[in-house]
Amino acid sequence: MANGQSFLDKFAEVSAKIGNQVHLRSLRDGFATIMPVFILAGIAALLNNVVFKGLWSTDPASLGWFPNADLLATAQYWGNALSQGALSISAILLCGMVGYSLATNKRFDNPISCVVVSLAVFFIMMPQSVTANLAASSPLLTDEVTTAEVTSAFITNYTGTNGMFTAIIIGLLAPTLFIKVSSVDQLRIKMPEGVPPAVEKSFNVLIPMLISLGAFGLVSMILFAGFQTDITALINTWIQTPLRALTTNPAGLVFIYSLGVFLFTLGIHQSTINGVLVEPVLTIVLVEAMEVYTTGGIDAVIARPDLYLNMNVINVYALMGGSGCTLALLIATFIWGKWQPSKEIAKLGILPSIFNINEPVIYGYPIVFNIPLMVPFVLNTALGILLSYGATVIGLVNPTCIQVPWTTPIIASGFLSTGGDWRAAVLQVVLLALFVVIYLPFMKASETAQRKQFEMSE
Known part of the structure; x- marks a missing residue:
């Protein structure tokens, strides 16, 4: 027992260090900061594709009070503006916020400058010319040129969802280099007393900022001149595609997420694993699904099976009531439970669980180190993922494509x-x-075990 406890203590210590690693923590903080923007974009897309289209029709005879189609287009302009303002610049927002979070987590004295560096490097690493699609001047001109090389332009393939992995990497690397260079005292420009603090800070980081931006500009030049590519193309090929293939594969997702949930039964919060390895990737897939839904509606999302497994599948189906779907445990306890302490915890935990907050249940019921409840706690999470994914694949339900809290x-x-x-x-x-x-059967076994433990302690 002592050896087992020692192993768990060491495992918990290693897991906590991973979860608190400054770059990984900054990544989670960056996503958390911009999450309201994605939720707003989801609400706008939902209104455009469901509510507005349900209230307006091109046939005035369908509803006696019905306004014309121009009003529908005007109303949808509002939703499109919100969606475009969020999704088309999602990578820009993420890059800046990850850089800021890294600076604050490292306790850097000028975190705003890290936002400047992150965003500047993000655009420095983009190609200086892009291919743009052109609309034919007439449907009859089928052989007319439809693409052209455009300079001094940025495209949403880089600033939107496709560029979010690039934003993550640059948002972590660029401030790291900048903070390191800024720590060299000889590179700071000392200002005389009486200079406003904002001016002093800007001069303090002037040379480190020039060095950092210049270094990444050199990398961008080498990628273009030597390999005719850019950082986003490389990341999409060597990092984003393999990582998405792992986490959006049902077997891979179930294995990784179940491991994180199992750690929760040992007192180690599941976000230690899942918040680092799974949730950022699945959130990016969800944002991409929202973008597809915004432009093409639900049919366009249905046509993209690669978007079926996203963060909403976890939140909507696999974590009902919180990790381990403990809302089901509380219901079973209310109906069939006989052990009064468990029923009292269920009364305290039911309201938070309705809103998917279940820490009172995890540590109060408890789930932690409760051997009988470990099995359904992990099993239900895996079943929630697999069954909902299967139902989506065979067309029983629409794919999840709107980010909800x-x-x-x-x-x-x-x-x-x-x-x-x-x-x-x-x-x-x-x-x-x-x-x-x-x-149910595991809950009864847990009650029996707790009753015996109570009797033995008397």
Whole structure:
């Protein structure tokens, strides 16, 4: 037992160090900062594709009070503006916020300068000419040139969802170099007393900023002159594609996420693993699904099976009531539980669990080191992923494509995240009922074990 406990203590210590590693923590902080922007973009897309289209029609006879189609286009302009303002610059937002988070986590005295460096490097590393699509002047001119090389322009393939991996890497690397160079005292320009603090800070980082930007400009030049490529193309080929293939593969996702959830049963928060390895990638896939939904509607998302496994699949189906779908455990306890301490914890934990917050259950029921409950805690998470993915693949429910807050209660989260598909809400209820059944025998075994422990302690 001592050896086992020693192993768990060491494992917990290593996991905590990984979870608190400054670059990984900064990545999580950066995503958390811009998450409201993505949620707003999801709401705008939902309004455009469901609410506005449901209220307006091109046929005035369909509704007696119905306005014309021009009003629909005007209303959708509002939604498109919000979506474009968020999704088309998502990589820019992420790059700046990751850089700022890294600076604050490293306690750098001028974090705003790290935002400047991150964004400047992000654009420095972009190609200086891009291929633009041109609309034919007439449908009859089928052989007319439809593309052209454009200079002094940026395209959303780099500033939007496709550039988010680049934004992550640059947002971590550029400030790291800048902070390192800034620590060299000889490179700081000393200003006399009485100079405003903002001016003093800008001169202090002048030379380190020039060195950092120049270094990345040199890398950009080498990639172009030597290999006719750019950093985003390299990252998409060597990092983004393999990583997405791993985490958006059902077997790979279930294995990694189940490992993180299992750690929670040992008292190690699941975000230590999942928040680092899984959630950033799945969030990027979800943002891309929102972009596809915004431009082409739900049919366009259905036509992209590579977008089916995204962060909403976890939040909507696999974490109902929080990690391990413990809302099902509380329901089973209310209906069939006999052990009064467990029922009291269930009363305290039911309201937070409705909003997918279950720390009171994890540590109060408890789930941690409760051997009987470890099995359904991990199993239900895996089943939530696999069954919802299977239902999406065979067309029983729409893919999740709208980012909703992770605290959104079930039924509402299923309906909203799938673009208003009521079948997703029904699937949530069916899965919850299944999870209750799975928890039931293990809950009874847990009560028996706790009762015996209580009797032995008297």
